[in-house]
Amino acid sequence: MNILIVSATVLEVKPLLDFLEIKVPTIGINQSKKTLNNHDIKVLITGVGMVNTALLMGKHMNSTIDLAMNAGVCGAFNKNRSLGEVLLVTKDIISEMGAENDSDFLTFEQLKLPGQTKFELNNLPKCLVNSKLQTAAGITVNTVHGNNDTINKVLNLFSPDVESMEGAAFFAGCIDFEADYIQIRAISNYVEKRDKSKWNLPLAIQNLNNELIQLITQL
Numbered sequence: 001m002n003i004l005i006v007s008a009t010v011l012e013v014k015p016l017l018d019f020l021e022i023k024v025p026t027i028g029i030n031q032s033k034k035t036l037n038n039h040d041i042k043v044l045i046t047g048v049g050m051v052n053t054a055l056l057m058g059k060h061m062n063s064t065i066d067l068a069m070n071a072g073v074c075g076a077f078n079k080n081r082s083l084g085e086v087l088l089v090t091k092d093i094i095s096e097m098g099a100e101n102d103s104d105f106l107t108f109e110q111l112k113l114p115g116q117t118k119f120e121l122n123n124l125p126k127c128l129v130n131s132k133l134q135t136a137a138g139i140t141v142n143t144v145h146g147n148n149d150t151i152n153k154v155l156n157l158f159s160p161d162v163e164s165m166e167g168a169a170f171f172a173g174c175i176d177f178e179a180d181y182i183q184i185r186a187i188s189n190y191v192e193k194r195d196k197s198k199w200n201l202p203l204a205i206q207n208l209n210n211e212l213i214q215l216i217t218q219l
Contacts, residue, residue, distance in 0.1 A: 001039045001066045001219065004179075005212070006057065008048045008166050012072045015209035017043060027052075029060055039219055050094070050140060050169040057173030067125060067219075068181040070170040071212055073188040073204045074162040075144060077155060081187055084203035086211045087136040087161070088128065089183040090121040092168040095139035095158055105153065119171035125180035127215055133184070136161035140168035146194040163191060184211060 007013040010026060017024065022043055024030045029044045046056040061068065074087075081087070094117040097108040108117045139160040145151045154160065167183050174181040186208035189199040 002064050003039055003041045003216065003219075004061065004065045004068045005041065005043045006046060006053070006068060006070045006170055007043070008046055008053065008072055010045055012205060013043065013045075013209060013212070015206065016071075016212050019209075019213050027056070036216060037219060039216070041216065046166065049142065049165050053166040053169040054173060057170065061173050061177060063177060065177065065179045067127070068170075068174050068177075068179050069212070069215075070167065070181070070183040071208060072164060072166060072185055073201065073208065074138070074164045074167075074185040075189050075191040076162050076187040077151070077191045078161045079190055081134075081136075081161065083187055083189070083200045084207045086133060086184060086186045086207050088121075088131070088133040089138040089162065089164075089167055089185055090135045091119070091137040092164075092171055092183065093118045093139050093158060093160075094168045095154055095160070095163075096141055096143075105157065107157065116172070117168070119168050119175070121171075121182065123180065125182055127180075127219055128182060131215075133211070136185075138162045138164060138167045138183070138185070140164055140166065145191050148193070151191055162187065184208065184215075186211075 022030045024043050027047050034041045046053040097117045099106045186204035188201045188204035
């Protein structure tokens with residue numbers, strides 16, 4: 001099996017890289033071959049954001065890949081979720097695609113424009129059949145939310161559990177291929193007025209990588 005693991009930054013998957021003894025550039029993919037349990041593994045670091053993710057996915061996603069995994073941290077709208085909790089994002093939407101009409105926001109669907117902004121995981125890969133990961137709905141944004149008014153607007157429009165800056169772009173990069181693909185994210189913070197003293201990035205990264213290591217070693 002050929003596995004492609006996609007992350008925005010080295011930091012988010014550093015424990016996995018150490019476990020696999022893989023070296024990757026700040027942006028790019030590991031060039032040396034890495035095999036684990038007869039599976040060939042590549043780790044792609046895209047940089048932060050939808051454009052960077054789409055660009056690198058377009059360059060490196062191909063028909064030889066059997067399983068693509070997007071791994072990263074996220075912010076949670078739902079405060080019933082715990083910091084550090086790892087989630088399987090099964091739905092994602094580019095929430096900012098639309099138009100302002102005075103104080104109202106017109107969604108992409110309301111504007112009836114060509115293209116796709118909504119993505120959904122239709123088939124659960126075999127590696128997750130027995131997984132206990134909770135599922136979540138995500139939005140993908142260029143500007144992470146930190147204002148009560150805009151947070152309430154996006155909650156009313158899309159009812160998301162979490163937000164990231166890459167998830168929907170990853171899904172878009174996978175849909176034209178026969179490979180299985182999944183998006184796994186760990187909660188580093190709640191979506192609220194920005195206060196990094198309340199975040200727990202180390203816990204989110206550790207839990208995320210523990211889950212990734214468990215998944216790939218059980219394949």
